[in-house]
Amino acid sequence: MRRGTNLPRVGDFNQMVVLDQVRRAPDGTSRSELAASTGLSLQAVSNIVARLIALGYVVEGERRAEGRGKPRTMLYLEPQGAYALGVHIDPVVVTSVLVDLDGRTVEKVVEPTPAGPEAVAGAVAAAAAGMLDRAGIERSAVLGLGVAAPGPVDLAAGTVIRPPLLDGWEEVPVRDLLAAATGFDVVLDKDVSAAMVAELWRGNRMLRGTSLFFYTGFGVAVAVAHDGELLAGSSRNAGEVGHLMVDNDGPRCDCGQRGCIGVSAAPATLVAEAVAGGVLPAGTPA
Template identity: 90%
Template sequence: MRRGTNLPRVGGFNQMVVLDQVRRSPDGSSRSELAASTGLSLQAVSNIVARLIALGYVVEGERRAEGRGKPRTMLYLEAQGAFALGVHIDPVVVTSVLVDLDGRTMEKVVEPTPDGPGAVADAVAGATAAMLDRAGVDRSAVLGLGVAAPGPVDLAAGTVIRPPLLDGWDEVPVRDLLAAATGFDVVLDKDVSAAMVAELWRGNRMLRGTSLFFYTGFGVAVAVAHDGELLAGSSRNAGEVGHLVVDNDGPLCGCGNRGCIGISAAPSTLVAEAVAAGVLPRGTPASTPSELDAALTKLCRAAADGDAVASGILAVSARRVARGITVVADLVDAGVVVFGGPAWARLAPHYLPVVRRELALQATLREVHAVEVLGSAVGEHVGAVGAASLVLDGLFTPRPSGLVGGVATRAVAHP
């Protein structure tokens, strides 16, 4: 729980602390309860609440009496007080969402990824306009547009750097491109970082201790959070674990090593193995991201239908991923590991039991504490919801580190 301070110079931080407490109290909070939980004076809380009500972010509810004391007026988040847009750029689809202040998805557009950055920008502009129109939300109520893209990214320049399976996207100024196309302030981050932010924004299970988010798509990556704050690294590209070797006899990686976790979990590897083993017919289309994605779906469906060979292919991949997760979880002393991403719903039945077993039997710290392994609470579109959550998180999440001068923040493009 974040604590406030009564020093006047950090009024903005205190406002974030109070709003965060209200947001995470679905049964309501009174002013006296907020003062007790934040460490702020009752007068300071009352002043902050008045500002939040005037901004439309907080509303007063019922008066609740307990014992002989004066009834307390309960305070609630006004979820419709503000909105954010999010876009996830993936090799197969571009997903756009409109979320409210609580991070709940109000509208969604999923469309095949067009060829080239300019076409994607046009598609995003059309999708955002359509969502706002359907939801009846005025542009002035939108706080900004978040973009989640495959890493690594150059946040200072607002560009993506050689994203896998997105031809023509190297060093494209995505942030400025989408700001110009949509007219909104834009914030850019890696898809795995955005996914972690979505999990932190929507729930309480990862706000204490150290947590991991393992992203499964056409590549793999990890995000780390400690006490509810993303640990992003010097250039905000922490978590690029694709070349962590998990099987010395595994598939050959483009880096020259065998058994890197990225190639071990890649759809291209799983589909190739399925074709070689006869699970999928020879000549199965797999030359484009969409074809690979469809072939992976067929492989997972065969395993679900009882094909032992298909199940074996996925089990081997799951064991390799589990070894890598165990190493990373030990490295950062993680108490929670969350999986998600575009491929996760199909892989979950095969990966979850294997990862849980590996951590229970092989984690160095297993005798100190268990590691909880979960699927994303946000769901299939965690990348897009995470992109929108980047906007909400940047504006409303209280961070003590933000009180220290010189701390880098996410750059924002203004149209």
């Protein structure tokens, strides 16, 4: 679980830590409790809470008295205080969502993946505009757009490198492309990393110890977290395990080897094996 720091010039990080603690307390929390859980001074917490209230992200609730101490003013997340857009780019479908500050889905659009990066950017921009219009939410209330794309990625440059089964996507500047198409600030990450962050965001069960997320779709990847922190490595590409060999006599991979876990666990391979073994009827689509 993230803790704040009382060092100077880390205000944005501390604000994120405090907001996350408020979000994880559906029954409310107080300034003194936030100071204890984040490691920040009570004065620092009070200043941050004042900013969060001014932004509309946090609201004050009832005063709660427990024991002999001074009654505590409870703090709650305001889910409608801000919104964010999210996009998952997949070889078959592009999924776009509009979520509130608590991560709950407000609107969702799933459509076949258009051919080429520019067409995908146009589809995402149209989906975003449509979702905001249907939900009646102003663009100014949207914090930004998060993009989950197949790895590997170059996060510094905002590009995808050579995503599997996406022709014409070599070294594509996805971050800048979608920022230009939508007009929003864009954050790019690998799909498996984004999935792990979502698990950490939506629950408390993975905030202690080490957790492993195994992602399988048109590719295979792994994400690891420890004490609520994603361990993505210096390049943010840790977990690219698709070309680990698991079967010397397995199916041929596009890298030239046999039995890579990515191709061995691919849906087409598993369906073909099931058909060959009589588990599925001949002609079953992958």
